[in-house]
Amino acid sequence: MFIGAQVSLYPMTSDFVDVIMSSLGALDPYRDKLRIETDDISTLMVGAPEPLFDAVRDLFARAARQPDHVTMHVTFSRGCPGEPDDPTCRCETLTRAQGLSLSERQAEAQEAVRTAPALGVAIDVQFSLYVLGQDRHMDEIYGCIDFLKNSGTFLRSKNFCTRLQGDAGAVFETLRQAFLRFGPAEGHVTIDMTASANSPIAR
Numbered sequence: 696m697f698i699g700a701q702v703s704l705y706p707m708t709s710d711f712v713d714v715i716m717s718s719l720g721a722l723d724p725y726r727d728k729l730r731i732e733t734d735d736i737s738t739l740m741v742g743a744p745e746p747l748f749d750a751v752r753d754l755f756a757r758a759a760r761q762p763d764h765v766t767m768h769v770t771f772s773r774g775c776p777g778e779p780d781d782p783t784c785r786c787e788t789l790t791r792a793q794g795l796s797l798s799e800r801q802a803e804a805q806e807a808v809r810t811a812p813a814l815g816v817a818i819d820v821q822f823s824l825y826v827l828g829q830d831r832h833m834d835e836i837y838g839c840i841d842f843l844k845n846s847g848t849f850l851r852s853k854n855f856c857t858r859l860q861g862d863a864g865a866v867f868e869t870l871r872q873a874f875l876r877f878g879p880a881e882g883h884v885t886i887d888m889t890a891s892a893n894s895p896i897a898r
């Protein structure tokens with residue numbers, strides 16, 4: 696299994712270099728657990744979903760603690776058949792999910808969000824889950840949307856995506872659960888997401 700994300704921060708300020716570079720400092724505690732490579736377009740992070748989603752959450756929370764409006768675009772991917780197997784991406788939740796029904800997975804996902812730590816940073820997110828290369832993929836998508844509606848972070852459905860809002864801790868736990876618990880454990884699943892904080896306009 697290969698698991699990772701391409702992450703880009705977009706601070707709405709002329710000081711964008713400072714905001715991006717100082718926010719990248721929030722990744723330092725994860726550098727021994729994840730492969731992290733920054734270039735002029737994005738930062739690649741490869742590794743297990745536990746440190747991966749915590750690292751993306753902390754990166755955005757660091758940027759959102761500054762006063763300016765900031766957005767972040769992330770592509771998460773697991774199980775891409777074109778990527779090499781990487782033992783550092785092993786994930787117990789995915790292995791366990793294999794034997795569970797959709798309703799059992801929804802219940803476990805909801806419990807994980809309920810017990811997520813609060814960071815004290817309010818954020819908005821919109822995202823789409825893509826279950827690739829599978830018949831009846833909409834069963835998993837609708838199962839995921841049911842979970843989202845009960846997650847406590849659901850804001851509303853939009854064309855092609857779902858909006859979440861809340862504390863960064865609960866919102867990123869919701870995203871991790873959507874990524875891990877829906878779609879086949881061995882299959883190719885991606886998330887396309889955009890986060891926003893400190894926006895001067897209404898949601």
Ligand SMILES: Cc1ncc(C[n+]2csc(CCO)c2C)c(N)n1
Nearest residue numbers: 702703704712715734735736737738
């Ligand atoms: C998380 C994240 N990583 C890399 C970039 C790409 N990037 C755009 S401007 C800049 C500062 C140096 O010019 C960098 C590194 C980003 N936006 N967000």
